[in-house]
Amino acid sequence: xxxxxxxxxxxxxxxxxxxxxxxxxxxxxxxxxxxxxxxxxxxxxxxxxxxxxxxxxxxxxxxxxxxxxxxxxxxxxxxxxxxxxxxxxxxxxxxxxxxxxxxxxxxxxxxxxxxxxxxxxxxxxxxxxxxxxxxxxxxxxxxxxxxxxxxxxxxxxxxxxxxxxxxxxxxxxxxxxxxxxxxxxxxxxxxxxxxxxxxxxxxxxxxxxxxxxxxxxxxxxxxxxxxxxxxxxxxxxxxxxxxxxxxxxxxxxxxxxxxxxxxxxxxxxxxxxxxxxxxxxxxxxxxxxxxxxxxxxxxxxxxxxxxxxxxxxxxxxxxxxxxxxxxxxxxxxxxxxxxxxxxxxxxxxxxxxxxxxxxxxxxxxxxxxxxxxxxxxxxxxxxxxxxxxxxxxxxxxxxxxxxxxx
Numbered sequence: 001x002x003x004x005x006x007x008x009x010x011x012x013x014x015x016x017x018x019x020x021x022x023x024x025x026x027x028x029x030x031x032x033x034x035x036x037x038x039x040x041x042x043x044x045x046x047x048x049x050x051x052x053x054x055x056x057x058x059x060x061x062x063x064x065x066x067x068x069x070x071x072x073x074x075x076x077x078x079x080x081x082x083x084x085x086x087x088x089x090x091x092x093x094x095x096x097x098x099x100x101x102x103x104x105x106x107x108x109x110x111x112x113x114x115x116x117x118x119x120x121x122x123x124x125x126x127x128x129x130x131x132x133x134x135x136x137x138x139x140x141x142x143x144x145x146x147x148x149x150x151x152x153x154x155x156x157x158x159x160x161x162x163x164x165x166x167x168x169x170x171x172x173x174x175x176x177x178x179x180x181x182x183x184x185x186x187x188x189x190x191x192x193x194x195x196x197x198x199x200x201x202x203x204x205x206x207x208x209x210x211x212x213x214x215x216x217x218x219x220x221x222x223x224x225x226x227x228x229x230x231x232x233x234x235x236x237x238x239x240x241x242x243x244x245x246x247x248x249x250x251x252x253x254x255x256x257x258x259x260x261x262x263x264x265x266x267x268x269x270x271x272x273x274x275x276x277x278x279x280x281x282x283x284x285x286x287x288x289x290x291x292x293x294x295x296x297x298x299x300x301x302x303x304x305x306x307x308x309x310x311x312x313x314x315x316x317x318x319x320x321x322x323x324x325x326x327x328x329x330x331x332x333x334x335x336x337x338x339x340x341x342x343x344x345x346x347x348x349x350x351x352x353x354x355x356x357x358x359x360x361x362x363x364x365x366x367x368x369x370x371x372x373x374x375x376x377x378x379x380x381x382x383x384x385x386x387x388x389x390x391x392x393x394x395x396x397x398x399x400x401x402x403x404x405x406x
Contacts, residue, residue, distance in 0.1 A: 087099055106131070175404050279298055
């Protein structure tokens with residue numbers, strides 16, 4: 001996919017409207033409603049991963065106007081979702097760079113600040129989702145809003161892969177109004193995922209977990225004809241097992257997706273690809289670390305629920321992963337947030353760290369688990385996208401990417 005890049009444009013002494021995904025997790029223990037100045041960033045990974053694009057633009061002599069969303073504000077001006085603390089944190093990451101903050105995203109305030117912006121300087125606009133027009137269903141409304149944003153700059157750059165699956169004004173319409181190109185992060189994300197889905201080094205193994213089959217159904221439908229092996233874990237595994245008439249006790253299942261799960265297993269067999277389900281389980285009498293816990297074989301007894309893949313399954317999965325040349329991981333193997341049920345998920349991370357080929361991790365829970373394992377730096381690529389990664393793996397076209405191609 002030949003995305004336009006900065007190298008194709010001369011942005012010296014020009015202003016670039018840069019869409020990033022600074023939708024970072026915040027410290028929930030801090031009450032920003034009564035004290036907005038106390039907002040703290042729990043994880044700045046998404047900010048850090050866009051720094052190379054920002055630094056490249058500065059090196060090329062551009063002035064940068066940054067826009068991003070943060071959370072889902074219920075009303076304009078929600079203090080706990082202001083981008084001001086994000087702008088202050090960015091200033092710490094880029095010492096020596098002048099960074100101003102505009103208390104509005106459109107109108108006289110940002111227009112005045114943008115007019116005085118010099119090469120190498122940055123202006124951060126207020127939360128783009130304070131404005132209903134950003135996410136409006138009416139394309140004309142979004143287009144008018146995008147025009148007001150584009151008044152601030154000469155070029156548009158999209159580096160927000162995490163929001164590229166949204167047809168929002170700052171993602172889709174802005175790309176059509178100004179000369180546009182992809183940032184380094186967006187370009188890298190697409191290159192990595194495109195290679196996995198079109199020309200992976202084989203064996204190609206996909207590790208898919210999480211709580212619901214429904215949320216991964218389209219991904220599985222697509223991967224089952226592409227991956228040499230799919231390893232299933234997490235609560236979604238119990239729907240698969242139940243579809244094969246295997247007792248799962250009190251484990252969470254999606255009854256309405258039993259037929260879908262059954263068909264995916266058959267589809268894998270038809271394509272002569274492996275689809276592995278847990279052979280044993282760590283189970284508990286209730287959803288708690290303080291419950292009665294034991295390891296059981298394939299069948300889960302009544303009164304118990306599956307909480308993690310068992311040691312035999314973890315060892316089997318680890319062997320399959322280690323022999324792979326490409327591994328894609330999306331979704332944990334169990335309730336890893338509770339220490340007693342984290343072994344299966346961490347076994348996957350450890351096995352991936354030993355792979356001599358490409359290892360790609362996508363999805364918020366998988367990334368969080370990976371960070372807890374301390375093995376993040378051992379992976380080839382850790383995606384910044386949640387929904388965007390899933391939709392790409394489903395085979396869907398991302399509006400933010402399509403707009404740049406047009």
